[in-house]
Ligand SMILES: *[C@@H]1O[C@H](CO)[C@@H](O)[C@H](O)[C@H]1NC(C)=O
């Protein structure tokens with residue numbers, strides 16, 4: 062049976078009340094006989110205030126409009142009310158009321174055990190149900206009561222004329238605010254959403270990082286993330302440093318796949334990294350890279366930027382003398398990225414969903430923001446401390462951010478992360494390359510975003526110098542920095558260490574075939590104040606060739622050029638040259654140190670291996686390799702002294718006709734080695750060892766017994782020749798003549814390879830440097 066509650070109160074209420082008082086003044090009543098659980102708080106006292114228009118029924122003290130009262134505001138009809146407390150100890154008494162409450166308010170489950178009732182022209186009651194409670198409101202004219210928790214309105218409960226209404230007053234209290242069971246309440250100021258379950262379990266969600274509440278209900282990614290040198294100051298002002306040379310995600314949108322990536326690299330010290338380049342990786346558009354030297358590439362190709370905005374694949378790019386700015390919008394998030402080579406500023410102005418991560422979102426999340434797959438970028442180095450750094454002085458320099466003019470911004474932008482960034486880097490890394498001002502500027506720019514203009518801060522901070530820009534594009538192993546007061550490409554520390562640790566300027570020497578080369582590192586030369594244009598080899602016309610991209614200076618020489626000195630020992634031929642400084646004694650002044658870098662290549666001495674031919678042909682050629690030496694030997698026969706009429710198998714050669722044999726090598730360095738024809742002899746059979754045998758050349762000289770033999774150019778170069786008159790073996794019945802020559806290579810030194818063929822010379826011959834084994838080459842004629 063559903064009874065109108067009014068009647069229950071009218072009859073049961075007054076009749077069974079535990080006590081009834083008339084209240085016509087501000088009054089405090091002990092209600093411990095009917096405790097009321099009001100938004101999680103159990104109360105046993107009631108305070109009433111008549112405030113002209115309203116009657117306030119409060120639980121935690123008299124009503125104070127400024128205070129944090131737990132109160133119910135009821136229209137004040139008469140400046141007077143009854144107060145009834147009924148806690149009849151008879152369960153059956155409460156059955157009807159309980160049923161009525163359960164049918165009206167779905168979120169209450171307990172039985173009513175008592176009530177506090179304020180009946181007059183209107184009627185307000187609080188029904189106690191242990192850990193639950195409801196407010197009852199009946200009012201003849203259409204008006205409402207207000208339920209306040211901590212002074213904040215939870216709800217207005219309206220009753221239309223002559224009807225009664227019930228509302229749960231036992232919900233959750235979250236962050237000091239009342240939340241009704243089964244509802245979610247939003248706090249626009251904190252962007253929190255507070256939920257109270259039907260079983261009165263409270264939960265709250267606030268802006269997830271990097272969301273910042275805009276004070277109007279929206280969690281937005283808004284603000285500035287600064288990456289300067291190794292430090293990241295994220296959107297929420299948290300600071301962290303990158304200590305390796307890997308690529309990191311600064312901002313990543315999970316829904317679109319967009320990533321803003323930063324690559325870190327070392328500069329002067331191996332143990333301090335700097336943000337070196339940024340990549341805007343749009344999964345479905347071209348990548349854009351912001352590089353050192355204010356350079357930009359779109360899809361890998363460099364683009365030329367000016368002060369006016371140019372749009373490349375949806376990104377607005379512009380450049381001024383301070384750096385490059387890229388503005389774009391991704392998934393409703395508009396982002397502007399500035400990069401000057403040392404500092405990156407990422408500024409987001411509009412809000413977006415909370416699907417973002419990366420170091421700008423949470424700078425502490427270094428490990429999950431790392432992108433590099435090659436873990437070698439994580440190798441840690443430890444360089445000796447720089448004893449020129451005075452950390453106390455550095456601290457003072459960085460603390461300037463707490464004094465004027467910076468102090469005027471301290472209220473809006475916490476200077477502490479910027480001071481820590483400045484101090485932690487400059488206590489370790491020299492304050493060069495305008496680095497100190499970079500940290501101050503990072504703060505000034507953050508203030509600018511908060512509309513705080515730090516007038517002429519650079520004057521106070523003595524930061525007039527612009528960020529160094531190198532005229533040349535620095536290569537990957539270089540960065541733009543100060544070298545002895547000039548701005549130029551300097552070597553990165555890890556790259557340089559492979560040379561400096563061995564006190565070298567380059568190298569190693571590369572030996573190949575008959576050439577040698579030595580590459581010197583351009584940036585190391587600059588650091589040593591060596592002007593590469595003043596360097597040459599022994600022969601001053603042999604200068605180095607500089608690679609415009611890598612700035613590596615390459616000197617090459619072959620064994621016969623650039624004043625190369627050739628020496629030999631038992632097993633090796635050694636070519637030596639040196640990089641030296643130009644003779645500047647004719648210059649008025651010089652600005653560089655003398656350079657003398659000797660370098661050499663040694664090759665095993667070339668050898669001629671034994672080869673035998675049984676080829677009847679117009680020429681014989683054999684290809685040989687000995688260590689680094691690759692060459693061929695040919696043997697050709699001619700019918701004229703000018704070596705123009707080649708004898709081929711079809712040529713008729715008459716007996717006693719003079720023929721010229723040319724022995725020629727190809728691929729040997731004429732300035733280094735000579736070919737010596739040691740001996741030549743003829744046999745009637747193909748084996749060079751067969752008998753009979755007739756000698757034409759012996760020990761490099763013509764057989765003196767045969768007046769027709771003459772030897773030309775023997776030992777002078779890489780070819781020589783000899784002539785003789787054709788003969789045949791007598792009484793042999795065969796018409797074949799096999800000619801065999803044994804050749805020898807000789808390393809040249811003062812004409813030492815030419816056999817002395819005078820009688821006197823022959824006694825002291827064989828002083829020449831013979832190389833390896835002699836080679837045998839044979840040719841056959843048939844008639
Ligand atoms: C409520 O009543 C108390 C006690 O009389 C009084 O001190 C207080 O000022 C009153 N509050 C208002 C808003 O009238």
Ligand SMILES: *[C@@H]1O[C@H](CO)[C@@H](O)[C@H](O)[C@H]1NC(C)=O
Nearest residue numbers: 111112113114137138139140
């Ligand atoms: C209540 O009393 C105040 C002052 O005594 C008076 O101004 C007001 O009109 C009264 N309200 C009602 C509803 O009688």
Ligand SMILES: *[C@@H]1O[C@H](CO)[C@@H](O)[C@H](O)[C@H]1NC(C)=O
Nearest residue numbers: 152153155156159171172173
């Ligand atoms: C609530 O009231 C019903 C009906 O009177 C009764 O059966 C039940 O036991 C009561 N529950 C409690 C927890 O007292």
Ligand SMILES: *[C@@H]1O[C@H](CO)[C@@H](O)[C@H](O)[C@H]1NC(C)=O
Nearest residue numbers: 249250274275276277278279
């Ligand atoms: C709050 O947001 C609403 C709607 O989004 C807007 O109309 C209002 O101007 C905002 N208020 C402030 C103070 O930003």
Ligand SMILES: *[C@@H]1O[C@H](CO)[C@@H](O)[C@H](O)[C@H]1NC(C)=O
Nearest residue numbers: 270313418419423426429430
């Ligand atoms: C760290 O980043 C990863 C992915 O970038 C993200 O899934 C994770 O929630 C982050 N952790 C914290 C504590 O922010």
Ligand SMILES: *[C@@H]1O[C@H](CO)[C@@H](O)[C@H](O)[C@H]1NC(C)=O
Nearest residue numbers: 629630631632633634635663
């Ligand atoms: C010959 O010179 C090479 C290169 O300088 C050297 O390595 C080798 O030991 C020398 N051999 C002898 C026998 O001196």
Ligand SMILES: *[C@@H]1O[C@H](CO)[C@@H](O)[C@H](O)[C@H]1NC(C)=O
Nearest residue numbers: 641642643644645646647648
């Ligand atoms: C340098 O050149 C001058 C003349 O120009 C000469 O006298 C001097 O010997 C040279 N020095 C060297 C080391 O070659």
